[in-house]
Amino acid sequence: MSDEQLHAMRHSLAHITAAAVQRLWPEAKFGVGPVVDNGFYYDIDLGETKISEQQFGKIEKMMRRIIAEKQDFVRTTMPIDEAIAWAEAHNQPYKVELLNDLKRAGTTVAKDLDAAAMGTIADGASAVEEVSFYTNGSFVDLCRGPHVANTGDVGAFKLLRVAGAYWRGNEHNPQMQRLYGVAFATQGELDDYLQRLELARQRDHRKLGKELDLYTTSPLVGVGLPLFTPRGTILRDKVAEYSNQLRQKYGFQKVWTPHITKKDLYETSGHWAKFGDELFLVKSQETSDEMALKPMNCPHHTQIFASRPRSYRDMPVRYLETTTDYRDEKTGELGGLNRVRSLTQDDSHVFCRPDQIEGEINNLLAAARELYSTIGMQLRVRLSYRDESDAYLGDPALWESAQGQLKAAVEKVGLEFFEQEGEAAFYGPKIDFMATDAIGREHQVATVQLDFVQPQRFGLQYTASDGSFMTPVMIHCALLGSVERFLSVFIEHTGGWFPLWAAPEQVRILTINDSVLDYVDEILSLLNQTVLMHPVAYNELRVTVDDRNESLGKKIREATAYKIPVQLIVGPKDKEQRVVSVRTRDQEQTIALDKLVDFLQQYNAES
Numbered sequence: 001m002s003d004e005q006l007h008a009m010r011h012s013l014a015h016i017t018a019a020a021v022q023r024l025w026p027e028a029k030f031g032v033g034p035v036v037d038n039g040f041y042y043d044i045d046l047g048e049t050k051i052s053e054q055q056f057g058k059i060e061k062m063m064r065r066i067i068a069e070k071q072d073f074v075r076t077t078m079p080i081d082e083a084i085a086w087a088e089a090h091n092q093p094y095k096v097e098l099l100n101d102l103k104r105a106g107t108t109v110a111k112d113l114d115a116a117a118m119g120t121i122a123d124g125a126s127a128v129e130e131v132s133f134y135t136n137g138s139f140v141d142l143c144r145g146p147h148v149a150n151t152g153d154v155g156a157f158k159l160l161r162v163a164g165a166y167w168r169g170n171e172h173n174p175q176m177q178r179l180y181g182v183a184f185a186t187q188g189e190l191d192d193y194l195q196r197l198e199l200a201r202q203r204d205h206r207k208l209g210k211e212l213d214l215y216t217t218s219p220l221v222g223v224g225l226p227l228f229t230p231r232g233t234i235l236r237d238k239v240a241e242y243s244n245q246l247r248q249k250y251g252f253q254k255v256w257t258p259h260i261t262k263k264d265l266y267e268t269s270g271h272w273a274k275f276g277d278e279l280f281l282v283k284s285q286e287t288s289d290e291m292a293l294k295p296m297n298c299p300h301h302t303q304i305f306a307s308r309p310r311s312y313r314d315m316p317v318r319y320l321e322t323t324t325d326y327r328d329e330k331t332g333e334l335g336g337l338n339r340v341r342s343l344t345q346d347d348s349h350v351f352c353r354p355d356q357i358e359g360e361i362n363n364l365l366a367a368a369r370e371l372y373s374t375i376g377m378q379l380r381v382r383l384s385y386r387d388e389s390d391a392y393l394g395d396p397a398l399w400e401s402a403q404g405q406l407k408a409a410v411e412k413v414g415l416e417f418f419e420q421e422g423e424a425a426f427y428g429p430k431i432d433f434m435a436t437d438a439i440g441r442e443h444q445v446a447t448v449q450l451d452f453v454q455p456q457r458f459g460l461q462y463t464a465s466d467g468s469f470m471t472p473v474m475i476h477c478a479l480l481g482s483v484e485r486f487l488s489v490f491i492e493h494t495g496g497w498f499p500l501w502a503a504p505e506q507v508r509i510l511t512i513n514d515s516v517l518d519y520v521d522e523i524l525s526l527l528n529q530t531v532l533m534h535p536v537a538y539n540e541l542r543v544t545v546d547d548r549n550e551s552l553g554k555k556i557r558e559a560t561a562y563k564i565p566v567q568l569i570v571g572p573k574d575k576e577q578r579v580v581s582v583r584t585r586d587q588e589q590t591i592a593l594d595k596l597v598d599f600l601q602q603y604n605a606e607s
Contacts, residue, residue, distance in 0.1 A: 014040040019139035020062035039182035070152035156190040205491035224334040224341035231504035257300035293326035310462035316352035337488040380416040384423035427453035449476040499607035512571035
């Protein structure tokens, strides 16, 4: 089935869903019902009546009845004023609003209206004169299509969930019920998708974060402000240390910047005009300065670069800072670690000469590939370009040059890539790294961004070989991106079975009885002198001992529930034979004590 056919099928199922809801609840008022990834949704207002998952079976049964009736999808058109009268007569206020917007708006706004009938635009006119409707059975809906021929031509489907959604995404508008469904051409494809969905549910980082005691939240602290436990803090520290090590290998030096700043900094950089409503504002009681919690670090790093004269011989100058930034995200968009208000970035900035761009980008590409190879995620890249809108700063000719240089760098190292307009930062094009996890989902992770704008806005300069002053190029990079968001991906990718180097608790020793405690002390002394060498050298091995007066079975179950990668079982026979019984996720084996460190080094290298 082609993408166009699949789209028509899913859009038709959105209409069938609305038709089923209307049969069950004739008072239903409808918003929009677009196609989304793998399915569709419909926004519905049922007043005080709330749809629950327990009612999905009833709705699906009605949908199947409509499908069995093989109702034709019939397209008709209507002048805009007649369409408004129709919507008013049928008590559909959301359709009335869309139609009035179409009547007033003209082509520009009409194109932005979500899944509504775009209608036909008269030549030279500024408003929609005629709109289209689709009818199946007794259900009529404002729509531009396309649809399948009749309701019998849809594939396999399932309603998945219902969620609250403000009408047109505006929190000041009424809240509707958004009914989501998935749909595929065949039952087999649907079953495969549902199986992957169940795997994703089991790996959900919010579920695992609680089970593995990694982070928590508190209403007293605030939504979108996660609190990391000792175990979670080890995990985030280890991945951040790895990112730091990779960048330091390519000449980056650590810097530190404060968490608040005068808003003047962001006015100069251009961030205030673009993102001022996303900033947390801070008021001084001592001065009249208007301050903000920093939402990003690049403007601060420009000021470190500008703090003293720079020569072409000094270039490139490379800074790294792993630091927490703050953004006033909408509460309805916050969830787990995916989107938070306090986000920690492994931020990097390079200030270089134009002739150094290629080499610097190649270094950052190599660092990103090494990191994601280590954690077992396949990478491809999205080349994110500007579109024709006025949302971007800087000379279009510089943009064209920057976009060409990024593409050339990616092609040279042989990375799989695709290009997408409209995804650039406001100051420059980007290389966005897309990583595929263990169950086939793709996530946007690392990024490399080329910036000709901020150095000009801040008046940054270096002295060229001929004594003239030149403006440096700025390259932004984050290998993890947001540490919090990366951890949500990493937790779900591993299912909580972290590689040995990253595991909060790497080894747990489980005793059978108290007669082996002196042998356990000997094992601990050996492990405390062990340094794991790959991919990052640490000065400690994180080991605990469970010597409680509990059954061995209970100890093993608890250690496994915490997904501790290496469990060492020690009993009287092990002590007598100078061995340990080693349990990992994949196998159980007995290892001589003098071979244990070699085993751990090998296991660490392979994990």
